[in-house]
Each structure stands twice: as structure tokens, then as C-alpha cells.
Amino acid sequence: MNKLDVTEAIFAIKKEKDLTWEAIAEAVGMTDVWVTSACLGMNSCTEEVADKLVSFLGLPDAAKAALMEYPTKTWDQAIPQDPLIYRLYEVVGVYGPTLKEVIQEKFGDGIMSAIDFSMSVEKEENPKGDRVVLTLNGKFLPYKSW
Amino acid sequence: MNKLDVTEAIFAIKKEKDLTWEAIAEAVGMTDVWVTSACLGMNSCTEEVADKLVSFLGLPDAAKAALMEYPTKTWDQAIPQDPLIYRLYEVVGVYGPTLKEVIQEKFGDGIMSAIDFSMSVEKEENPKGDRVVLTLNGKFLPYKSW
Amino acid sequence: MNKLDVTEAIFAIKKEKDLTWEAIAEAVGMTDVWVTSACLGMNSCTEEVADKLVSFLGLPDAAKAALMEYPTKTWDQAIPQDPLIYRLYEVVGVYGPTLKEVIQEKFGDGIMSAIDFSMSVEKEENPKGDRVVLTLNGKFLPYKSW
Amino acid sequence: MNKLDVTEAIFAIKKEKDLTWEAIAEAVGMTDVWVTSACLGMNSCTEEVADKLVSFLGLPDAAKAALMEYPTKTWDQAIPQDPLIYRLYEVVGVYGPTLKEVIQEKFGDGIMSAIDFSMSVEKEENPKGDRVVLTLNGKFLPYKSW
Amino acid sequence: MNKLDVTEAIFAIKKEKDLTWEAIAEAVGMTDVWVTSACLGMNSCTEEVADKLVSFLGLPDAAKAALMEYPTKTWDQAIPQDPLIYRLYEVVGVYGPTLKEVIQEKFGDGIMSAIDFSMSVEKEENPKGDRVVLTLNGKFLPYKSW
Amino acid sequence: MNKLDVTEAIFAIKKEKDLTWEAIAEAVGMTDVWVTSACLGMNSCTEEVADKLVSFLGLPDAAKAALMEYPTKTWDQAIPQDPLIYRLYEVVGVYGPTLKEVIQEKFGDGIMSAIDFSMSVEKEENPKGDRVVLTLNGKFLPYKSW
Amino acid sequence: MNKLDVTEAIFAIKKEKDLTWEAIAEAVGMTDVWVTSACLGMNSCTEEVADKLVSFLGLPDAAKAALMEYPTKTWDQAIPQDPLIYRLYEVVGVYGPTLKEVIQEKFGDGIMSAIDFSMSVEKEENPKGDRVVLTLNGKFLPYKSW
Amino acid sequence: MNKLDVTEAIFAIKKEKDLTWEAIAEAVGMTDVWVTSACLGMNSCTEEVADKLVSFLGLPDAAKAALMEYPTKTWDQAIPQDPLIYRLYEVVGVYGPTLKEVIQEKFGDGIMSAIDFSMSVEKEENPKGDRVVLTLNGKFLPYKSW
Amino acid sequence: MNKLDVTEAIFAIKKEKDLTWEAIAEAVGMTDVWVTSACLGMNSCTEEVADKLVSFLGLPDAAKAALMEYPTKTWDQAIPQDPLIYRLYEVVGVYGPTLKEVIQEKFGDGIMSAIDFSMSVEKEENPKGDRVVLTLNGKFLPYKSW
Amino acid sequence: MNKLDVTEAIFAIKKEKDLTWEAIAEAVGMTDVWVTSACLGMNSCTEEVADKLVSFLGLPDAAKAALMEYPTKTWDQAIPQDPLIYRLYEVVGVYGPTLKEVIQEKFGDGIMSAIDFSMSVEKEENPKGDRVVLTLNGKFLPYKSW
Secondary structure, eight states, X not given: OOHHHHHHHHHHHHHHTTOOHHHHHXXXXXXXXXXXXXXXXXXXXXXHHHHHHHHHHTOOTHHHXXXXXXXXXXXXXXXXXSHHHHHHHHHHHHHHHHHHHHHHHHHOSEEEEEEEEEEEEEEEOOTTOOEEEEEEEEEEEXXXXX | OOHHHHHHHHHHHHHHTTOOHHHHHHHHTSOHHHHHHHHTTSSOOOHHHHHHHHHHHTOXXXXXXXXXXXXXXXXXXXXXXXXXXXXXXXXXXXXXXXXXXXXXXXXXXXXXXXXXXXXXXXXXXXXXXXXEEEEEEXXXXXXXXX | OOHHHHHHHHHHHHHHTTOOHHHHHHHXXXXXXXXXXXXXXXXXXXXXXXXXXXXXXXXXXXXXXXXXXXXXXXXXXXSOOSHHXXXXXXXXXXXXXXXXXXXXXXHOSEEEEEEEEEEEEEEEOOTTOOEEEEEEEEEEEEOOOO | OOHHHXXXXXXXXXXXXXXXXXXXXXXXXXXHHHHHHHHTTSSOOOHHHHHHHHHHHTOOXXXXXXXXXXXXXXXSOSSOOSHHHHHHHHHHHHHHHHHHHHHHHHHOSEEEEEEEEEEEEEXXXXXTOOEEEEEEEXXXXXXXXX | OOHHHHHHHHHHHHHHTTOOHHXXXXXXXXXXXXXXXXXXXXXXXXXXXXXXXXXXXXXXXXXXXXXXXXXXXXXXXXXXXXXXXXXXXXXXXXXXXXXXXXXXXXXOSEEEEXXXXXEEEEEEXXXXXXEEEEEEEEEEEEOOOO | OOHHHHHHHHHHHHHHTTOOHHHHHHHHTSOHXXXXXXXXXXXXXXXXXXXXXXXXXXOOTHHHHHHHSOOOOOOSOSSOOSHHHXXXXXXXXXXXXXXXXXXXXXXXXXXXXXXXXXXXXXXXXXXXXXXXXXXXXXXXXXOOOO | OOHHHHHHHHHHHHHHTTOOHXXXXXXXXXXXXXXXXXXXXXXXXXXXXXXXXXXXXXXXXXXXXXXXXXXXXXXXXXXXXXXXHHHHHHHHHHHHHHHHHHHHHHHOSEEEEEEEEEEEEEEEOOTTOOEEEEEEEEEEEEOOOO | OOHHHHHHHHHHHHHHTTOXXXXXXXXXXXXXXXXXXXXXXXXXXXHHHHHHHHHHHTOOTHHHHHHHSXXXXXXXXXXXXXXXXXXXXXXXXXXXXXXXXXXXXXXXXXXXXXXXEEEEEEEEOOTTOXXXXXXXXXXXXXXXXX | OOHHHHHHHHHHHHHHTTOOHHHHHHHHTSOHHHHHHHHTTSSOOOHHHHHHHHHHHTOOTHHHHHHHSOOOOOOSOSSOXXXXXXXXXXXXXXXXXXXXXXXXXXXXXXXXXXXXXXXXXXXXXXXXOOEEEEEXXXXXXXXXXX | OOHHHHHXXXXXXXXXXTOOHHHHHHHHTSOHHHHHHHHTTSSXXXXXXXXXXXXXXXXXXXXXXXXXXXXXXXXXXXXXXXXHHHHHHHHHHHHHHHHHHHHHHHHXXXXXXXXXXXXXXXXXXXXXXXXXXXXXXXXXXXXXXX
């Protein structure tokens, strides 16, 4: 059983049991964004989390090892097409140099880590239409000289 | 004077007067991220903001019209290379499908607008290394059927 | 049963029963363009529409959930090749900057939404050769400043 | 004076005299979309229209020949980036196969011409937000067999 | 049975019965180039031609509907590699702007249609080596203004 | 003076003297397609033809050597965008494998040369709209085995 | 049995019988380079050579027709990656314009044919390390004017 | 004076003095292929060769240092378009895997060096048309294990 | 059994027996980096190493020949996406010209071989976070002139 | 004076004064690799280092600020072409998955930082040909879960 098999099994069970990512996240004690990414095969679980996922969802035992494997993180489309994902890509294109200016003014020469990193999605209710609030939190890494 | 000329003039003045984006933002009453993007030519100013920018920075009068022009928003690199910007692209690649799952679970079928949209950068102090907190806030747009 | 399976099932039934998209659209009370896109897996149905489609076409019950799933909207060819679709791409290439000028002159700085959006195809009879009239109708979204 | 020089001259005059595309279109007796595309160098003018454009805008005489030249129609970005133009590209990607189904059901095997073709932009006022109505009108061309 | 299945069936029968495209073309009363393209799935047959093809080749009945379906015309290689096809691509690259000059000088601003179009291949015997004579015949379509 | 300079000089003179490619071709005793390609820098002239071109058009003497130079034949767009040229590319895409079948059936395993090659454009008058007749004539080159 | 099946069968037999390309070449009376390319499906055999290959290798009878079929010559990687093949690509990139200068100085305006063409590989023994000697031999084809 | 300036100077002198690459090669005591590549900026000269080139051609003194600089070897077109160079690329595509088979059968696992490498062009006279004989000679480099 | 089958078999056994690459390397007397690359199918084994691998891991006998085969070295992603591999690609992009300057200053005009080459990974313990030390060792190959 | 101007000035001075990167590095108290990258505009200097570089090389005062600016790190070629740099790219392609296996076995799930990173080049003398020893040293960053 590899990570892809586990992802397919989770989608099938989630549909059958009518579960939400939020419920799964709560059951294993992690956030919804992280748990979803682990279920999609883009992050590795600790043994504890893998155990909880297997038991809460009723996955086969072989799923545990696959959930704990270190993933190869790849994506199909260099320029994403699904409108939800493309809009994020567009934000990076339009605002990338702006963010470089602002972040490096506040922190110095360096980058925001995408490894020592977390992310969350919140709903902001608004009479003119609810808003998605997406928060990225990454460690600042200064360039080293030598 | 086009938007590119104005951007170059702003960078020259900013360097000469040793200004920060934060100071410029404060002077014109907008946020640092938005002001930076307008100065980089990626957003259009209202007449009021353009007036303030011209007067605060001491830009030539012709800059006002250029700042108010509607920009053509393009970027050079389909896959960005500068490490700070690439990391954001990587986040979209690695977490795009995860965000689609989580946002659509919370909001229904639709997207987060990149037009009715704002963004901010905060510094989170941390003894193990300060963290960049990047917040995206976009209106949820549900797909229409007809 | 996923969206692709449902699409294949619909094509088979449509051929066997010699149905038109127009007839299917009428039966479910939506337009032909939207119904076709939903049957091709590019839009999600409400439960009511899914029920009607399943019952009118005689699809298996499992098709209902698949029709209601939120689609991942992707396409194979960045530059389309089929002549009918390529001509539309060519129109975007040749007239894109023209439309930007004209739309932004009429509406201000912003875009036409492709989400809060509808489209129709009409036949205009003409002795020199009938004409295709394609109408796109999208909400204007002004850029926000912050 | 080539087409590019004329385009730049027109933009300068349009800004200086504070003209709209609509006013220019009216002055030469053509639609705003077509006139804009001709001014952007993407269509050739008849002698009559070129004369009117030169005289209304006060262009140099050499502009007339350039306006009448047959353009080479090319665009820079295979996948457009400006959000207004990208949304149109996205519509072609998402709805291209749908339009092929619907047009060919109504007309038979063939395509909508992008040459014997016209286009218009209208504003549809709407309390929830005005809407852009974009109409494409092209001759249907049936495939020939031989 | 889809167009691809029919193409494979035709190739198998053609090999088994040792037929030529020329013989098939004669049997159905069309030219060899057009019949070959229809058998390769790149053109749709009228009912009459489909009947003749099925009967002459001894194809299964289900082939008739597939031959009459409107094809999606796509090709695998944006830049073709097979030397015979690449040479044609090279001719378009090397002589494309030349043909634009010459055709538009003779006909005015417009294009040669690839839809209202036919093509033939002839052998010109020559003691220094026979020559391929390829003739393309397409309706001239003038650009419309509006 | 390089080939590009000569091309620009020829376009300027051609416009000023209101010449056609056909007239230039006649004056130098070659066909219009070939002469146009030589003037666009895509073929080299013999000394005799270069002399005639220089003298007929009144080009500077330095043009002669440039016209005789062996060109580097390149083109900007792997997939051409101008509609007239794209339609030719589309023909290669749609009918490439068909032509391979038909040519190799008539001639054996090999290709049509694009070097030992000529091409012509004729106008076929037609009450339903004139037609462009494009003829390619290339030596058949059989593959060698060794 | 298509060319790909034959290639796989030949590799299996070659491994099982521990044959070399050189031995196969000798058995059929052709060179090792050409025979290898025919076995890889990149050239067509005459009936005589196909008979010898089938009999020497003990291929199934159906292989004969496949070996005689005219191949579609394509390759997977526009920029090859295997180091042995990449080095050849690098030679074309680094020395391509050099070879154009030298060949056209010796032969006039034209090209080296890749169709009327042969190639060989020899080993040059050398105490500092043996050397690969690769010889390409192609007919010079002068450009035609018309 | 950089390598590009030197190349342009050499082309100008070569044209003015009506020199051949062969004559230049003889004058400096190297082969025509290598000298041409050095003059095109794709190889570095020893001081001795640079001296001879400068003196034979009458180049400015500053050319010497530029000729001795170590070049950055790059080329513009990943897939070359000029027919002479494309044919070489085609040979690599069509025969690359064949050459890998034959070379590795003769030499073992490894590659032909493109660094410890030389190349020559010869003319083979032939009544049916002269032939280009291109010889590549590169050291075989076996893969190392460790 | 081809190289891919062997790789899959090795991963299955490695997981089942809970082996490390280090342990496998030790058992066959080679380094961990080289052994891993051979097990991933990117290097060929000598008979001795293949025997040891088969016997230590308990692979089927057919694996031996596959391990000894000369690999075709290719990779899927021209620009790698997995963050660990992308960072190495980024280093090549950011520091490539720097390394060219420094290596050629120390060694002269030439390159570091990727064939006569070895590589190792060490862990450098560090209280602020352990460090990866990656060492590449390749023979310097000077360019040849001729 | 921007980073590019400074780079050009440094190359000119380095050539004129016949300096090595090693000498420059020593003068400013940093390593040759890092100093070279800073001079090529790929790293920012501290004020101290910038002062030393300006004074040692005799750069204009304006160079100091440019050397201290935070660079935008980009490169021209997604797939590098210069043989020295391509070989490094090839190593990443061939050995990337191998390094992922070995590094993650030694360190756990995470990556080697390219930011908290240093690199050195050493010459290993060897009678069979000197060897380049390239050492990369980057902090291991474990993936975070949240």
C-alpha cells in the first residue's frame, strides 16, 4: 500500500461515512490543513498520528507505514489551472516582488521558510459575502555568508 | 512618464531619502503591502493617493497620471526563481489541492477572489527565530449555475 | 463512480437514445451550455438538478453524488488545437488587450468574473451563411485597495 | 511610421485630449471594439476610416498608410497573465469542449470563424454589481469533404 | 466503438487485404487524401460515405456511427519530429511570412481557410528523382470590420 | 549592411515606389514566392539576381553582398500566431500523418525535400469566394540503408 | 505485431542468446549502426533483410511485416538526458554554427542530408584512453531557387 | 573588447579580405573546425594561437585577451531551426539510442566525451552528388563506481 | 526482469526487512550513495557487486542481469519539484556561474566530470541544528584544441 | 549604480590588475566562492565587507550601497547549457532521488537548506588528472507538522 492507495482509501471512507476534514483533524489532534495535506500524501505522519488516523477512519493496517513514509512532493501543473488554485498562483505572480520588498524590509536579507511552516484557513463572515482568510506562518531564514 | 518610469523614480528617491515602504504607506494612509504594489506598478491609485504619493516623495507632476493608470499585471517568470518568491510558489504547488479541499469544505463550490482581495505581512517574534506571518484575505465567490 | 465515469455514461446514453444537449437541458430546467459543462464534469450540480439528470437519463444512482461533487477544472492543452476551440483562443490573443481597454473604459479598473458568470450560444440565420452568436455574461469585479 | 509608432501616438493624443475609445469610434463611424483593435495595430483600416482617424485625432499624415497596412497579428503570452485577459483564457479552457458540443449540435461539423467575425462589449446594470456582456459573432464555417 | 477503434480496425483490414488508400478512396468516391484523413479520425463522413466504407472494408456496423462523429482534431507534437512531417513544419516556418506577403498582395487582408479547404498529392516523374507535388486549395476569407 | 538591413531597405523602397512583389519578381526573372523569400532574407541570391535586384530597386551597392550571403533560416514562433500562418501550421498538424500515409504509399519510405523544393501561389476565381491555391513541389528522397 | 513488439522480442532474444549487434549485423549483411536502428524501429527493412533477421534471430513470422513497415520516427525528449546522448546534443549546440560555416564554405548554400545518410562507430585504441570515432556521411543538398 | 566584439570584427575582416576559414586555419596552424569555433567565441585560444590570429587578421591588440578568455558556451535554440543544424539535431533524435547501444557494446558503460573531443568536415566527391563527411572523435569515459 | 522491477523489489525487501541503505552498502562493500543510485537503476553493477546484492537482499536470480545492465539515465522533471531536490537545483542556478569562475581559475578552461565522479553525504552535528555535508568529487577535464 | 554595473566594474578591474578571486577573497576575509557570488550580484555584503571590497578594488563609492543591496536571485536558463554548469545540473537529475533517500535516511523527513548554506571548491591533485572537490554544507531543516 503506497501513499496514493491510502489517499484513495481515505476519500472513499470519507465519502461513505460523510466525514469532514475538520472532523478527521479533530480526531487526530492536528489542524485541518495539515491533516488534509497528510491524507493527500504531501506530508508524513508521526507514528502516533498515523495510528489515530488508521483507527479513526478504519483504514487497513498497511496504511500506517504508508502514512509515515516521507513523501516525494510533486505537482502536475507548473501553472495550475483549477480556478481556486490558479488565483493563488496569480497572487504569487502579481505580489511576489511586493512581498520580497516588504518582508526583506522587516526582516533583512533572507526568505520565509516553506519547511518550518504552517498554514490555516478561516471563514470571515461578511454581509457583502463571506471572506476566506488564509494565513501562512514560516520561519524567517537569513542568508548566511561565509 | 509611464508606470515603469515612476517605479524607477520611486526607488531612486526612496534610496536617496532612506525611506521605508512602511513610512511611505503611513504618509499616504494605506498599508505597506498595497502601497508597495502600487509603487511597483501592479495596482492603480485613486487620485487622492496619487496626490499624496507625489507630494510626499517629491515626484514630478507627470507621475500622478501614471500612478492612476490601470496596470497590465504581468510577471516575467512562470516559475519564479528568487528563493523568497519560489517558496511561495512551492507552497501553492504542495498545498494547492489541500487548500481546495479545505476552502470548499468550509464555503461550498467556488474560489477565493484575487481581485476583491487584500494581504498583509507581520513579524512574529520568536526566540528560535522570528517568523513571517502572511495573511491573504479574499472574498469567497461561489460558482453560478444558469 | 467519479465524474469521468458519469461523463462516459452520459455520452453512451445520449448516443443510444439519440438525445440532444438541448433536450437534456430542457428536462432539467437549465440552459444547454451549463448542462453540457456539468455533464462534461466542469460544474457541480445541485441535488435537485442531479436528481433530474439521473432520472431523465436513467443513470445509475451512484451518478448523483458524482454530479454533485465539486470539480477540479483542468484542461489538457495550454494552447488548444481543435480548430473550433483554437479560434476562441485566437480571439483572446488578438483581442485581449482591446477588451481590456474597452471594458476598463466602461467599468473602471477591474475584471469580468469567470465564476459569477454565464454563457449562451445562439444561431443567427443569414443567407450568406448562418452565424454563431456567443454571449459571455460576467460580473464586473473592481480591484480593491487596502 | 509603423503600426507601433501610430499606436503610441494615439495613446499620447488620447491621454492629452482626454478622449475615450467610444468617442473615437463615434467620430469614425465604427464600433468601439473594432476601432480600439485597429488603434492597437490588430486590424487594418480602409482608406476612409484611416482618413477620419488621422483627421479626428490630428495624427501625422504618415499615420494613414500605417493604419491601412495589413497587420501581423501576434501576442506575447501563450498563457496570458493580466487577470482580465486570463479570465477569458480560463473560459476557453474550462468551456471550450462544452462550446464545441453545443455549437456543433446546433450547426453541424464546423467552426465559428474568427475572421468573418465581430465582437461587442455592453454594460448590464445590476444592483448586485454591474455585469460585463461580451458578444462574439462569427460566421459558421462547415468542414468541406473532397 | 470510437474513432480510434475504427482507425485500428481499418489498418488491420488494409494490411490483411493488402489494400491501398487509393483503392479505398476509389471505392467510396472521394479523394485519397480526404479518405485517409477520415480513416485516421480527422474528418467526419456523411452517412453515404460511412456506409460505403463499412461495406467495402467489411467493418463492424458500429463503425458507421463512429465514422460519422465530428472529430476533435488534435496532434501530439507541437513541433513534429517525423522527418516527412517536420519538413512541412519547416516550410511553414521558413516561408510563412513570405506566403503572407504574396497571398495578401494577391487577395487583400485576410487568410486562406483551413476549413473550406482541400488538398491533393501528385507524383511528378523526373529523371533526376521523382517529385512530390502537394496542392492546398482554401477559400480566401477577408477580415471583416464592424 | 546585413540581410536585415536589406530587407528593411526593400520594404521602404517598395512602399515609396508602390511596387508589388510580382513586379519585382518579373524584373529579376524569378517567381514571386522565391523573390519575396530572398527579400525577406530567407534565401541567397546568385550574383546575377542580386545585381538585378540592386539595380531595379535602386538599393545601395553594399546590398549585393548581403543578398548573396547564405542565410541562417530561423523563425520566432514555434507555434505561429498570425492567423494566415497559423492556418498552415494547423494543416500540418491535422493532415501531417495523412500526408505521410499518402506520400509513402505513392513513393515508398522517404520524405519530400524542403531544400530541393519550390512553391507557388495562384488565385482561383470562384463566384462563392476566390480560392488560394498553394502548390509545394519537392524532390522525393528515399531513406538509404547501409 | 507492431514495431515496438518486434523491438522487445529482439531485446529478449539478444539477451537470451547473448548476441551482439555486431553479430546480428554480420548475419544480415548490413552495418551494426543501421541494423541496430532498424531493430529499434527507426528504419524499415527490405524484404531480404527482414527475412534474414527473422530467420537468424528466430523471430515469429509476423515480425517480418513489422520490420518492413515504414517507421514514424519520433523521440521522447526534445533535450535528451542520458549523458551519452546529451553529449551529442551538446556538440550540436556548441558546434552547430561552426559546422554551418565550414560546410557551406566547402560546398555552397545547402545542407547535409539526414535521409541520404549513413553513420558508423569505430574504436580508436589509445594508451591515454580509447576514443570513439563517429562518422556521419550525408549527401550535400544545395538550395534550389525558382 | 569581449568575445562577441571579436567575432564581429573577424567576420568584417574576413569579408573585406575575402578570406576563408581554411586559410585562417592554415595561418594559425589549427584545423578549420576548431579555428572557426574559436572565432565564433566557443573555444579559448592559447596565447600562441591568439597572437597568430591577431597578427594574421590584423585585429586590434585588445582582441588577444578576449580570444584567450574561457568562453561561456550557450546557444539560443533548444531545438535548432536552421535546416543545416536541425538535420544534425534530427540525427541525434533518431539515432541517439542506436548510438548508445553500439558505443556501449564496443566500449562498456560510459560515454563519448564532448570535452576531450575533436571534429572534422571533409568533402567526398561523388558523381551522384558530393557528400559531407563529418567525423567526431571523443575520448571514451567509463562510469566510475565508488 | 528490468531495472524498474528490480528497484521495486528492493524497496519491498528493504521495507520488509527494515534495512537501511547504509547496511546494504556495507554488505556489498560500496558507499551508500553509489549503492542507492544502483538500486534506483541509475548505475550498473559489476558482476561481483550484483552477486552480493542479490544474495544479501534475497533477490530473484533474474535481478543479477538487470543490475548489470547499462542504464538509460533520465529524470522526469526538467525543474525538480520535491523541495529537497529543488534546493540542489536552486544551488546550481544561483551558484553555477560562481562555480565556473572559481573552478576555471583554479584549473584552467575545462569542466568537472560527472562520469569520472563520486559523491558522499555526511552528517555534521551542530547544536544549532545538524548540517548536511554533501561532497562531489569529479575529475577535471581540460578542453582540447585541435 | 546597480549590482550589474558593479559586477561589470569588478570584472574590468580584475582583468586590468590581473587579480584572482582568491586574492580578492583573502583581502576581504571571506571565502573565494562567497566573494565571487557577491561580486556576481548573487549575495549581499555586510557594510564591513562592502567597504573592504570598494577599497581593495578601488571601486567608485556608489558601489558600496549596491553591494549591500539584497539581490534578486535569478538565472537565465532553466536547463543550463555551459558544459561546466550543465554537468552539475546533470548530477542533480541523475542523483537527486538518490540524495533524497540517503539524506532522509540519515536525518529524517526534511531538506538541506540552500539559505543557511555554504560551499567550497578544492583541488585534489592526482597523477591521473587532478580532481575538483566541491563541498556543499547546508543546515538540515525538518518538516514541521501543525
